[in-house]
Amino acid sequence: MHLLLRLLFLTLLVFTSDTFGQTVHFFQTDWGRTISWDAFCKKTADAGYDGIEIWFPGNPKNQEELKIALKKYNLKVGFINGTNKSISFKESLKSFTNHLKTLTSWSPAYINSHTGSDFYSFEQNKAFIDAANKISKNTNIPIYHETHRGRFSFNLPDTKIYLEKIPELKLNLDISHWMVVHESLLEQQNNELEYILKRTQHLHARVGHAEGPQVNDPEAPEWKKAVNRHLDIWEKIIREHWKTNKTFTITTEFGPAGYMPTLPYTQVPVADQCKANLYMMATIKKRMNIE
Template identity: 40%
Template sequence: MIKFFAPAWGNTLPFDRFCENVKAAGYNGVEIAVPFDVADKNTILESLDKHGLALIGQYFQSFETDLDEHARNYEKYLRHLSAAKPLFINCQTGKDFFTFEQNRRLFEVADRISGETGVKIIHETHRGKSLFAAHITRDYLQKLPNLRLALDISHWCAVHESMLENQDDAVKLAIRHTDHIHSRVGHPEGPQVSDPRAPEWAPFLEAHLTWWDQVVATHREAKTGLTVTTEFGPAPYLHTLPYTQMPVASQWDVNVFMLNLLKNRYSVG
């Protein structure tokens, strides 16, 4: 079964109104970084519950360059997210400039917290983080075969300045380890096309659909669940016009387009 999630990233509405729109659009839940402020956290959790929406916890705050400080904050955020009882936690783990051993220490922290809390923790393929490139991720997966991924392959298109034509083995290995998809469409010069509905981006959309088809097929064969967040982001991911900074498309409309495209493609009611 495939479940679809809306990104809270970019939302400017009161959260309850946002959840109302998310539910009406046909999503199953929201992917969000739960704040530490108790009132704000409760507003999010109560609104999700009110509208019958599931939670994917999101961690992206991997900013510290000192590994000990980084690991302490990583654990603090993951324990906070775990306490919210999400479906799972999606982590932008580590840094691209940390060594393998340094990043492995963080993966081990996540494994320990997951074992103690019972909350699944997976790791996102994201620029600037440990899994920033296809060949680097292949090395991690070969050495740490229990790693499970949130596949945002749009980042790799930008990192490798290609549609990964020469990275087939690494991509296939990542697909076999993927439990969650961020369905943003990237291209060789950036992690997000201006509007996936536009004909000039059709070849790039088709390339991503082909990768996602393989993920879906893997889970259907194994009879395991799969989740998708339609994570087209706001500016500066969303292209804007010079001087006026007016967005060239609606982030919400693009994400709902991706939701309906994928629901239809994978025959999800």
């Protein structure tokens, strides 16, 4: 009897360790923010987010307000860094590296990098990737390189080449960019995507389609196929990550008017950005069975 109870206990222990405790931390974008840091952080926390993803404020006063608000509402922060393509390569690499050092001094949950340029050579883009990866290793702060139009990672085939040649390269997959670049939902590229999914450590949860990087409203029935395609890809990534790490991070990143389609003349957005992002968080939680 005692042996049977012990075996039952061990079975339950193994089952629990393999299936419980896995979670997703959700970050809200401040893209389009028009309210104070305090008001934005309160709204974000009240909505059930774990943190915010933002460009670092340049004004010292805004930096202090941000720091106070993050602590007050118990929110994590993920910062965005980017390659400045409007200045020389040498100047841009120096600025990129120095700014990463500033961001890591805040001990963020992660840094999302808009890295390099689609007009740079492989070696030039690699210099930015290497600089980021070195800082990440030295500080133990994850730095993810976003799949983004205009960057080294603007399409699937080129990104795969970088991944094959740079083992330390980790991605933030915003596959909405690739949907429009490749003018498809990439349904014929599942084998190619498998390699990408295994190197993805963070997600931007925005739904794109063959003719644009953002559907007007993810709840609209005409976008059901696109939404489900993104969810299928995201679920594979999350479950792959959960095999070695119980926590995954996602930023809901539907953009404001201008990125979101607007009505002609009035420029009124055709949907609600905040509502779209909340919908994506709720949908992913339901899909992944997260409380």
